[in-house]
Amino acid sequence: MRYAGTISKRNNNNMKVTINDVARLAGVSMKTVSRVMNNEPSVRKKTSDKVMAAVKELNYKPNLAARSLAGTKSFAIGLVYSNPNAYYVIDMQNGILSRCKEEGYELLIHPCSSTDENVLDEIQTMIERSRLSGLVLTPPLSEREDVIELLDSLNINYVRILSGREPTEQEGKSNAIFVNDHDAAYQITEHLISLGHKHIAFITGEEEHKSTLERLAGYKAALSEHNISLDESLIFPGKYSFESGVEGAKAIMAKNSKVTAIFACNDEIAAGALFASRLMDIKIPEQLSITGFEDSPFSKQTWPKLTTAHQSNQDIATQAAKLLFANSRPTKIKEEKMAVCFTPELVVRDSTGHIA
Amino acid sequence: MRYAGTISKRNNNNMKVTINDVARLAGVSMKTVSRVMNNEPSVRKKTSDKVMAAVKELNYKPNLAARSLAGTKSFAIGLVYSNPNAYYVIDMQNGILSRCKEEGYELLIHPCSSTDENVLDEIQTMIERSRLSGLVLTPPLSEREDVIELLDSLNINYVRILSGREPTEQEGKSNAIFVNDHDAAYQITEHLISLGHKHIAFITGEEEHKSTLERLAGYKAALSEHNISLDESLIFPGKYSFESGVEGAKAIMAKNSKVTAIFACNDEIAAGALFASRLMDIKIPEQLSITGFEDSPFSKQTWPKLTTAHQSNQDIATQAAKLLFANSRPTKIKEEKMAVCFTPELVVRDSTGHIA
DNA sequence: TTGTCAATTGACAGCGTTGTCATTTTTACT
DNA sequence: AGTAAAAATGACAACGCTGTCAATTGACAA
Numbered sequence: 001m002r003y004a005g006t007i008s009k010r011n012n013n014n015m016k017v018t019i020n021d022v023a024r025l026a027g028v029s030m031k032t033v034s035r036v037m038n039n040e041p042s043v044r045k046k047t048s049d050k051v052m053a054a055v056k057e058l059n060y061k062p063n064l065a066a067r068s069l070a071g072t073k074s075f076a077i078g079l080v081y082s083n084p085n086a087y088y089v090i091d092m093q094n095g096i097l098s099r100c101k102e103e104g105y106e107l108l109i110h111p112c113s114s115t116d117e118n119v120l121d122e123i124q125t126m127i128e129r130s131r132l133s134g135l136v137l138t139p140p141l142s143e144r145e146d147v148i149e150l151l152d153s154l155n156i157n158y159v160r161i162l163s164g165r166e167p168t169e170q171e172g173k174s175n176a177i178f179v180n181d182h183d184a185a186y187q188i189t190e191h192l193i194s195l196g197h198k199h200i201a202f203i204t205g206e207e208e209h210k211s212t213l214e215r216l217a218g219y220k221a222a223l224s225e226h227n228i229s230l231d232e233s234l235i236f237p238g239k240y241s242f243e244s245g246v247e248g249a250k251a252i253m254a255k256n257s258k259v260t261a262i263f264a265c266n267d268e269i270a271a272g273a274l275f276a277s278r279l280m281d282i283k284i285p286e287q288l289s290i291t292g293f294e295d296s297p298f299s300k301q302t303w304p305k306l307t308t309a310h311q312s313n314q315d316i317a318t319q320a321a322k323l324l325f326a327n328s329r330p331t332k333i334k335e336e337k338m339a340v341c342f343t344p345e346l347v348v349r350d351s352t353g354h355i356a
Numbered sequence: 357m358r359y360a361g362t363i364s365k366r367n368n369n370n371m372k373v374t375i376n377d378v379a380r381l382a383g384v385s386m387k388t389v390s391r392v393m394n395n396e397p398s399v400r401k402k403t404s405d406k407v408m409a410a411v412k413e414l415n416y417k418p419n420l421a422a423r424s425l426a427g428t429k430s431f432a433i434g435l436v437y438s439n440p441n442a443y444y445v446i447d448m449q450n451g452i453l454s455r456c457k458e459e460g461y462e463l464l465i466h467p468c469s470s471t472d473e474n475v476l477d478e479i480q481t482m483i484e485r486s487r488l489s490g491l492v493l494t495p496p497l498s499e500r501e502d503v504i505e506l507l508d509s510l511n512i513n514y515v516r517i518l519s520g521r522e523p524t525e526q527e528g529k530s531n532a533i534f535v536n537d538h539d540a541a542y543q544i545t546e547h548l549i550s551l552g553h554k555h556i557a558f559i560t561g562e563e564e565h566k567s568t569l570e571r572l573a574g575y576k577a578a579l580s581e582h583n584i585s586l587d588e589s590l591i592f593p594g595k596y597s598f599e600s601g602v603e604g605a606k607a608i609m610a611k612n613s614k615v616t617a618i619f620a621c622n623d624e625i626a627a628g629a630l631f632a633s634r635l636m637d638i639k640i641p642e643q644l645s646i647t648g649f650e651d652s653p654f655s656k657q658t659w660p661k662l663t664t665a666h667q668s669n670q671d672i673a674t675q676a677a678k679l680l681f682a683n684s685r686p687t688k689i690k691e692e693k694m695a696v697c698f699t700p701e702l703v704v705r706d707s708t709g710h711i712a
Numbered sequence: 713t714t715g716t717c718a719a720t721t722g723a724c725a726g727c728g729t730t731g732t733c734a735t736t737t738t739t740a741c742t
Numbered sequence: 743a744g745t746a747a748a749a750a751t752g753a754c755a756a757c758g759c760t761g762t763c764a765a766t767t768g769a770c771a772a
Contacts, residue, residue, distance in 0.1 A: 016728090018727095018728060018729085019728065019729065019730095020728080020729095028751075028752085029751065029752045029753075030728090030729080030730090030752085030753095031730075031731090031751070031752060031753080031754095032750085032751060032752075034729070034730060035730095035750095035751085037729095038730085041749095042749060042750055042751085043750070043751085044738095044749090044750065044751090047750080047751085061481055061484045061485045062485060062728085062729075063425070063485065063487060063727090063728055063729070064421075064485050064486050064487075064729095065420075065421040065422075065424040065425040065430070065486075065487060065727085065728080065729090066421075066425050066727070066728035066729040066730085066757090067728080067729055067730075068421040068729090068757090069419070069421040069422050069425050069727090069728080069729070069730090069756095069757045069758065069759085070728075070729040070730040070731080070756075070757050071729070071730050071731080071757085072730085072731085074421070086442040086443045086445075086446040086653075087442045089442075089446060090442040090445060090446065093465065093467075094467060097465070097467065106464050106486060107464070107465065108462050108463070108464070109449065109453070109463065109465060111449075111450060111453065125417055128417045129417045129418060129419065129420050130420050130421075130462060131419065131420075131421060242656075242657050271654075271657055272657070274659075275657060275659060278659050297442075298654055298657075300598075301598050301627055301628070301631060301654075303630075303631060303634050303659065372758090374757095374758060374759085375758065375759060375760095376758080376759095384721075384722085385721065385722045385723075386722085386723095386758090386759080386760090387721075387722060387723080387724095387759095387760075387761090388720085388721060388722075390759070390760060391720095391721090391760095393759095394760085397719095398719060398720055398721085399720075399721085400719085400720065400721090403720080403721085418758085418759075419757090419758055419759070421757085421758080421759090422727090422757070422758035422759040422760090423758080423759055423760075424727090424759090425726095425727050425728065425729085425757090425758080425759070425760090426726080426727055426758070426759040426760040426761080427727085427759070427760050427761080428760085428761085
């Protein structure tokens with residue numbers, strides 16, 4: 001395979017180009033070059049041009065290590081997650097990365113298991129050894145008080161991605177992105193109700209995840225709003241996994257013949273429920289409607305395609321990163337309005353239908 | 357949620373602890389502390405103990421930026437990929453990360469689109485600004501000559517993950533991990549043949565991917581070995597995507613009624629073929645057998661479950677990282693034998709069956 | 713005990729930037 | 743033109759660590 005683009009005049013003289021080289025070529029001091037590189041004010045246009053020309057000619061790239069050692073910024077932020085969902089994680093990474101690229105930052109990723117006792121130490125070590133200038137936290141880590149306490153005590157800038165509608169009573173007001181699982185779940189449930197379903201089962205995710213609680217709450221709110229009495233026995237405690245969906249659907253169908261719809265707490269569970277339905281020879285959506293949540297790529301690939309709630313994790317991540325950088329900026333607040341609350345949208349596909 | 361583990365005596369005095377502090381407390385020079393931290397020889401056990409004690413007491417963590425600036429190592433390696441498959445990428449990251457953790461390195465991830473003209477520049481910039489000490493390349497980037505040329509000219513240590521059986525004629529002998537797609541494809545095809553199939557269609561991935569060619573070659577080899585004449589019209593040029601599988605299966609079944617099996621170049625394609633079969637009301641595996649490749653998580657979640665070839669991307673990635681670190685070690689070669697060739701293994705599930 | 717050589721340790725410069733603060737240049741007025 | 747204030751620029755130390763090389767210590771043989 002051959003490189004298709006323009007052959008760029010790559011500077012491969014193999015010698016490190018330092019700020020000093022640029023300064024000499026441009027006929028200014030190192031400090032001035034530094035100013036230009038950092039977009040600091042108080043540099044004459046003419047000077048700046050000279051410097052930029054020299055930078056281009058030498059193909060100069062500031063050394064991040066030196067920059068972070070000498071300065072106060074570190075040019076790296078971290079992403080800590082314990083979420084096993086590959087699609088979710090990739091979207092998060094890409095969303096944050098897109099913003100990092102603009103800011104010239106690097107992203108250090110740090111997967112960890114939330115059950116591991118050492119998470120706190122790991123996070124602290126990560127922050128201290130790399131002198132991270134910020135951190136993005138995803139659920140369920142973002143919901144852990146001890147993690148937040150640690151970050152506060154470390155005096156580090158962070159943004160949490162949270163399930164909820166509003167900055168809660170907690171202080172965490174300006175450094176969180178909210179995903180309104182409640183209202184999305186409400187919509188899904190309402191959709192089911194509008195199709196005539198009255199006996200709607202619910203398969204939950206891990207109860208440690210706030211999203212589980214929020215979605216469940218939205219479901220309950222919709223039922224109540226439409227005067228459908230809540231039947232606690234229709235709520236099956238599960239995990240955010242395919243297997244959980246399989247089990248859940250089996251259990252539900254086995255013990256309750258009245259159920260005509262299942263609200264799965266995410267797409268994986270829904271896919272599992274779909275699978276179980278096949279096993280039990282239950283026709284979807286003719287005999288049973290199933291809904292997912294998240295709109296993962298595979299929700300379009302199941303048979304039938306899943307009705308679900310679409311949330312763009314990449315957008316959420318980008319906003320989180322934006323917020324992080326905005327907060328770390330020296331008081332230049334509110335440079336642009338930022339969405340801090342996302343409500344996933346109902347996407348009706350083929351796994352839900354009118355009650356028979 | 358509350359932190360379950362032992363409450364560690366966290367040193368949150370908020371003051372940076374430097375190597376100098378440790379040196380003073382231990383009553384040695386900074387250089388000696390440095391030696392201990394880097395496991396250099398020529399440090400008396402007694403001295404080392406003193407230092408370690410001080411390190412622990414102060415909860416000292418070496419500053420990566422300073423380390424990389426002063427020393428020759430950078431404590432960061434990079435992972436460059438243009439692969440859209442979330443599962444693949446996550447596995448790669450985790451595999452590499454597990455090794456990085458042991459070595460105390462950080463991982464910088466760098467997704468990029470292989471069609472982008474700027475990949476070369478991006479890679480170069482990434483390497484130079486972070487002074488990366490190594491790079492792991494995944495297909496298809498790892499197969500691009502121009503990328504390799506660039507890395508060589510940059511004089512950077514790298515490991516490629518390649519599709520193939522052996523270090524090819526090319527120089528790249530000691531810095532590549534091979535995935536033997538050919539033999540795995542051979543096995544899959546043989547499996548199909550053993551079930552009585554003689555008209556086996558093949559849906560390819562992007563032809564720029566060497567894996568596509570290797571898998572196709574394995575398929576052809578198996579056919580030939582079993583005296584089944586190759587029918588080029590049964591080869592459907594596709595992409596590594598679900599949609600491609602849908603289209604491919606439709607096209608194949610539309611124009612050739614003799615086909616009883618489809619070899620899909622990966623699981624996504626297979627899932628798409630499965631989906632299309634449902635659309636066309638074709639029973640799997642009774643009327644048609646379908647095989648995947650890679651054993652993605654969802655290959656156990658399709659209906660029916662996919663027969664595929666299992667490859668542990670995480671292991672592959674770990675080996676790649678191992679090789680990378682081994683190569684960068686100053687001539688301490690062959691510290692442990694390393695697997696450099698992986699052959700995915702046939703996993704028979706429910707999407708293949710005897711010919712009717 | 714003393715000398716010799718290897719093992720251990722330390723002093724110090726320097727990695728490539730930026731922060732601080734002093735100096736020079738420009739601008740805006742009288 | 744002359745002056746004060748503002749703007750632009752530069753000199754230099756410092757960031758926290760490791761490489762180099764010199765100094766010290768210990769081990770061992772004579």
